[in-house]
Amino acid sequence: MEILSLLAQGFAIALTPTNLAYGFVGALVGTAIGVLPGLGPPATIALLLPITYGMAPTSAVILLAGIFYGAMYGGSTTSILLNIPGEAASVVTCIDGYQMARQGRAGAALAVSAVGSFVAGTASVVGLMLLAPPLAAFALRFGAPEYTALLVLGLMMVGYLGGGSMTKGLMMAALGLLLGMVGLDPIMGSPRFTYGVFKLSEGFEFVLVAMGLFGIGEVLVNVERSTVPEVLKTRIRGLLASREEWRAAGLPLARGSLLGFFVGVLPGGGAIISSFVSYAIEKKLSRHPERFGQGAIEGVAGPEAANNAAATSSFIPLLTLGIPGNASIALIFAALLIHGIRPGPLLVSEQPAVFWGLIASMYIGNLVLLVLNLPLIRLWVKLLEVPYAILAPFVVVFVLVGAYSVNNSVFDVGTTIAFGAVGYALRKLDFEPAPLVLAMILGPQLEAALRRSLIYSRGDLLVFFERPISAALLAVAVLLLLSPLVRWAFERRAV
Amino acid sequence: MRTSRTLTLMLAALLAALAAASPAPAQEFPAKPVELVLPFGPGGSHDLTARAVASVAHQYLGQALLVVLRPGGGGAVGSQQVIRAKPDGYTLLFGGTGPNTIFALVQKAPIGPDQFVPVARVNHSPAVLAVRGDAPWKTFREMVEYAKKNPGKLNFANTGPWGAADFPMRLIARAAGIEYNNIPYDGGGPALLAVLGGHADATFGFAPQLIPQIAAGKMRALAVTGARRLSIMAGVPTVKEEGFDVTFTMWRAALAPKGTPPAVVEKLEAAFRKLAEDRSFKALIKQLGDDVDFQGSKEFAETWRQEWETAAQIVGAAKK
Incomplete structure (x- = not known):
């Protein structure tokens, strides 16, 4: 019961008019930058950081945290409507979300994603409140070998993305791995495939590649077809999701939330990995996997729930260990430092107001985001009624301005256009770009983790099998690889 | 009438543009x-x-x-x-x-x-060299002794190749004549996490990040690389005080x-x-x-x- 009284104190802090207002502003700004491609949560939080110098520390954290998880809500909007992933975690939402929009079910996809985000976000706050310390201990057990095994498992899932052929998916993943190699290598810092261009030494910026391949590529393909306006026209069969759609989304939502919550605790790309692992799981479990890639609601519900749950649980390393797990949370860490609070293992006991105030504000923030996003759906869907001839140039401008805003660089705009052309070619040849983008993110992480493990073990490969967590993860990977073989054997015996 | 008005406007615009483009009159730096x-x-x-x-x-x-x-x-x-x-x-x-x-x-x-x-x-x-709270080394010199007796055994987590942790450790290794196992991590957070989780023995961190870890007994600071001790970590000696000629900030x-x-x-x-x-x-x-x-x-x-x-x-x- 102690937790309840502490939570009550938290609500007393979060519900003061000032903090309520900051929470609301955070959620609003977060939604806005989630919708706008390019400028992501870390850049926005950095811009707003100086404003928080004069605030109470709890207010500052409430505002900045709201921007971070608010962006997760907004991120799916452009993915569903225009096939533009605003941030890494919503690449997967493009696959089926955009197909739903093309079939006139944009409203349903947006509603499922908003409600799913709310359910997952709230469930994850409950988890954060109750399970933070044991989970932090679990995160500490994740060394390089465990990450390697997790990433191997993740990379295997990439082949399941989309509805096309597995072979083509794997070809795309291979291309993505190659593109991920561009830049300074993560262990020695030697340049690879940079051809003396310093701009390339940090590799291709993920957002630019994704916006080009998906957003620009899609526009180019659509411009070619004269039938587009008819296809995109929203036949409003009930603006929001139907009862069957909710029923289909229910279990994926629950599974996505759980998965996202646990994977999100791991510092690094928890939200991204959990979103597409959730997609792969739903496709595997579905009785009609062929519907995936054609507008399956499960393919939106699971990943959206997963990335929101992961966004919330990614606060756990900061709040319990004092170590930020991603760039946005590192800025919240900086905000606390400037206020003279040094987050560490004792934060919860030394600064209960910050911890419980933040927890309470997250409950409120998720509710605010739901109330904010549901009415917006009507507006977003209206947007699709704009004739494509008018919409298309706006989309291009929107994407290119977004690309420029990432680093204020014209080179980046060029990169986005170039990947747009690649995206067009891929679409023409019936290749799915999602495996490429995800392999590009996972490849360098896997390489770093693998090499780090081997430096740690001084070249001994047994390190992956001696440690229980990595051995278990690799065993799952092997089972997954063998599963078609096993099924084939069973089917043969049955005949 | 109309044309002349347009012309006047255009002239005015041109003049304005010229005025904007011409170098500012010898005003004192900084004029903008x-x-x-x-x-x-x-x-x-x-x-x-x-x-x-x-x-x-x-x-x-x-x-x-x-x-x-x-x-x-x-x-x-x-x-x-x-x-x-x-x-x-x-x-x-x-x-x-x-x-x-x-x-x-x-x-x-x-x-x-x-x-x-x-x-x-x-x-x-300045960079602060830190080890886990339960590490066997109480001082910087003890850690160096260990590394000397066990070449390549000390697992050091750096914060990225040639970064703020890697470089001072290379200087120290050269001055002290030690060999260590250099493991690159992607930033200061992951490197500290690796030490806390027992996946590495030592890293360099910055004071505000380490102070709460030290207070909770999770980490121990052994030395700082600056020329002087840090005001907020006055108990921690410099590498130079410990007998190795390295200063790096x-x-x-x-x-x-x-x-x-x-x-x-x-x-x-x-x-x-x-x-x-x-x-x-x-x-x-x-x-x-x-x-x-x-x-x-x-x-x-x-x-x-x-x-x-x-x-x-x-x-x-x-x-x-």
Whole structure:
């Protein structure tokens, strides 16, 4: 019961008019930058950081945290409507979300994603409140070998993305791995495939590649077809999701939330990995996997729930260990430092107001985001009624301005256009770009983790099998690889 | 009638454009806001320091100081932009050891002391060597002894190849004659996490991040790399006190492109000198775990040159 009284104190802090207002502003700004491609949560939080110098520390954290998880809500909007992933975690939402929009079910996809985000976000706050310390201990057990095994498992899932052929998916993943190699290598810092261009030494910026391949590529393909306006026209069969759609989304939502919550605790790309692992799981479990890639609601519900749950649980390393797990949370860490609070293992006991105030504000923030996003759906869907001839140039401008805003660089705009052309070619040849983008993110992480493990073990490969967590993860990977073989054997015996 | 009116308007517009384009009358520098180019993305300690500088600069400069982010290429993109800018003092680089000494040497990028005139060094961040709270070594010397007896056994987590942790450890290894297992992590958070989780033995961190870990008994600080002890960690000796001739700090400084008139550099230097004494600026920097450590143009040019030469030896030795 102690937790309840502490939570009550938290609500007393979060519900003061000032903090309520900051929470609301955070959620609003977060939604806005989630919708706008390019400028992501870390850049926005950095811009707003100086404003928080004069605030109470709890207010500052409430505002900045709201921007971070608010962006997760907004991120799916452009993915569903225009096939533009605003941030890494919503690449997967493009696959089926955009197909739903093309079939006139944009409203349903947006509603499922908003409600799913709310359910997952709230469930994850409950988890954060109750399970933070044991989970932090679990995160500490994740060394390089465990990450390697997790990433191997993740990379295997990439082949399941989309509805096309597995072979083509794997070809795309291979291309993505190659593109991920561009830049300074993560262990020695030697340049690879940079051809003396310093701009390339940090590799291709993920957002630019994704916006080009998906957003620009899609526009180019659509411009070619004269039938587009008819296809995109929203036949409003009930603006929001139907009862069957909710029923289909229910279990994926629950599974996505759980998965996202646990994977999100791991510092690094928890939200991204959990979103597409959730997609792969739903496709595997579905009785009609062929519907995936054609507008399956499960393919939106699971990943959206997963990335929101992961966004919330990614606060756990900061709040319990004092170590930020991603760039946005590192800025919240900086905000606390400037206020003279040094987050560490004792934060919860030394600064209960910050911890419980933040927890309470997250409950409120998720509710605010739901109330904010549901009415917006009507507006977003209206947007699709704009004739494509008018919409298309706006989309291009929107994407290119977004690309420029990432680093204020014209080179980046060029990169986005170039990947747009690649995206067009891929679409023409019936290749799915999602495996490429995800392999590009996972490849360098896997390489770093693998090499780090081997430096740690001084070249001994047994390190992956001696440690229980990595051995278990690799065993799952092997089972997954063998599963078609096993099924084939069973089917043969049955005949 | 109508045409003549259009013509007049066009003429007026043309004149206005000409007036805007022609050089400002010999007004005193600075006649317009000065751009401080940050060669990194938002949110790092470099960014936070630059914003602390910008928050008080207008009082001493008489003009706003605008922080412009130009990330990319390990700092090379922003650095090169400033080198190519007109050397009139209106475009400065907020440079640092990372891009302008280490990256410049390792990647052979022309963004070092030959390309810039220093304006002023603002501060430096000393690195703190830390081990897990239950580690067998109570002092820096004990750790070095262990590494000497067990070559290659000490697992050291750096914060990225050639980064703020990797470089001082290379200096220490050279001075102490030790071999260690150098494991690169992607930033300070992951490196600290690796030590806390028992996946590595030691790392370099920054004081505000380590202090709460030390208070909770999770980490132990063994030494700092600066020339003096840190005010907020007064109990921790310097590496030099422990008997090894190594001092290394990551500096941050305003740099102007080569060819900037000396009078302009002097003006800027004077503004930075006063800024470094500002109380709210000092307080902000202290919260970030650094001490303000001002050095003027000439003095810092010498410091930088010395650092450059030491670093060149380390880089040269590693590349062999």
